[in-house]
Amino acid sequence: MKKGWLIVNGYLKSKKFDEIYAWLLKAAEEAECELRILENDRLDSILPADSSKVNWREKPDFVIFWDKDVKLARLLEAEGFRVFNSADAIETCDDKSLTFIKLKNTDIKMPKTYCAPMTFEKEYSDYTFVLQVEGSLGYPMIIKENKGSFGEQVYKVEDYYEAVEQIKKIGGCDFIMQEYIESSKGQDVRIHVVGNEIVTAMKRVNKNDFRVNITNGGSMEKYQPTKEQCEMALKVCEKLGLDFAGVDIMFGKNGEPVLCEVNSNAHFKNIYDCTGVNVAEKIIDYILKKIN
Numbered sequence: 599m600k601k602g603w604l605i606v607n608g609y610l611k612s613k614k615f616d617e618i619y620a621w622l623l624k625a626a627e628e629a630e631c632e633l634r635i636l637e638n639d640r641l642d643s644i645l646p647a648d649s650s651k652v653n654w655r656e657k658p659d660f661v662i663f664w665d666k667d668v669k670l671a672r673l674l675e676a677e678g679f680r681v682f683n684s685a686d687a688i689e690t691c692d693d694k695s696l697t698f699i700k701l702k703n704t705d706i707k708m709p710k711t712y713c714a715p716m717t718f719e720k721e722y723s724d725y726t727f728v729l730q731v732e733g734s735l736g737y738p739m740i741i742k743e744n745k746g747s748f749g750e751q752v753y754k755v756e757d758y759y760e761a762v763e764q765i766k767k768i769g770g771c772d773f774i775m776q777e778y779i780e781s782s783k784g785q786d787v788r789i790h791v792v793g794n795e796i797v798t799a800m801k802r803v804n805k806n807d808f809r810v811n812i813t814n815g816g817s818m819e820k821y822q823p824t825k826e827q828c829e830m831a832l833k834v835c836e837k838l839g840l841d842f843a844g845v846d847i848m849f850g851k852n853g854e855p856v857l858c859e860v861n862s863n864a865h866f867k868n869i870y871d872c873t874g875v876n877v878a879e880k881i882i883d884y885i886l887k888k889i890n
């Protein structure tokens with residue numbers, strides 16, 4: 599019987615996350631594999647400093663890393679564990695500026711994007727950079743914290759003054775400034791990829807907000823993705839080295855796919871409710887095939 603660890607964040611306690619873990623545990627049980635949940639703060643259970651304490655018979659055949667604690671993922675990889683997704687892939691997806699940088703100069707279409715300049719100060723003493731980017735991005739402009747989810751750290755600003763005010767509010771977090779894709783206002787497509795295959799997709803819509811996140815009031819619709827959207831989702835996962843992901847794609851002016859973001863730990867309860875496809879089962883099946 600194959601053994602795996604499911605690494606999760608010990609400080610994220612909510613039903614939404616517990617549900618995800620339960621789905622993965624159930625899928626593992628059905629595939630007759632032993633999956634043990636471990637929180638990232640259980641340092642001595644995961645990687646004891648004294649390696650003589652490691653019971654190698656207990657060592658898992660694989661690790662599902664359902665967290666963003668990239669250093670821990672790297673440590674596990676350094677110890678020879680097979681980690682899904684890899685530390686590199688998680689790090690790239692968890693930082694929207696890194697996703698942009700890694701995919702720049704490829705044929706993946708993304709909104710025009712600038713990374714905010716780094717400062718040693720607590721707050722910028724000079725906002726000239728906003729004047730510099732507004733010429734090519736225009737307004738409304740999207741400001742996004744590099745690390746954020748559920749649409750909660752994504753802002754639309756209407757002019758220079760709002761931009762500066764928003765940047766002050768962000769208060770020192772890294773961010774990007776991005777072209778607003780008006781043609782995709784309140785709609786996008788979420789495509790789940792597992793092991794180079796499209797497993798399911800849905801359209802998300804929100805009539806009251808440009809952000810489509812379900813947590814933010816968006817709703818889901820059954821949707822058959824186009825060939826171009828599917829190709830984009832697969833190519834993105836290949837380029838970022840993802841074993842599985844939820845790829846979010848917007849609609850360009852002529853309906854062409856424009857990449858919004860990539861989620862290395864995409865939640866799968868909503869997509870199940872919408873499509874009946876159990877992504878957790880696909881992930882477990884894929885991992886078991888991969889390690890055999």
Ligand SMILES: Nc1ncnc2c1ncn2[C@@H]1O[C@H](COP(=O)(O)OP(=O)(O)O)[C@@H](O)[C@H]1O
Nearest residue numbers: 709746747748749750777778779808809810859
């Ligand atoms: N450049 C953009 N133009 C138009 N809408 C955007 C843009 N970027 C993000 N959005 C909207 O905001 C939502 C949240 O942004 P996203 O980058 O996916 O952050 P999060 O990680 O919080 O989900 C997207 O699903 C999309 O609806």
Ligand SMILES: [Mg+2]
Nearest residue numbers: 748749846859
């Ligand atoms: Mg998103």
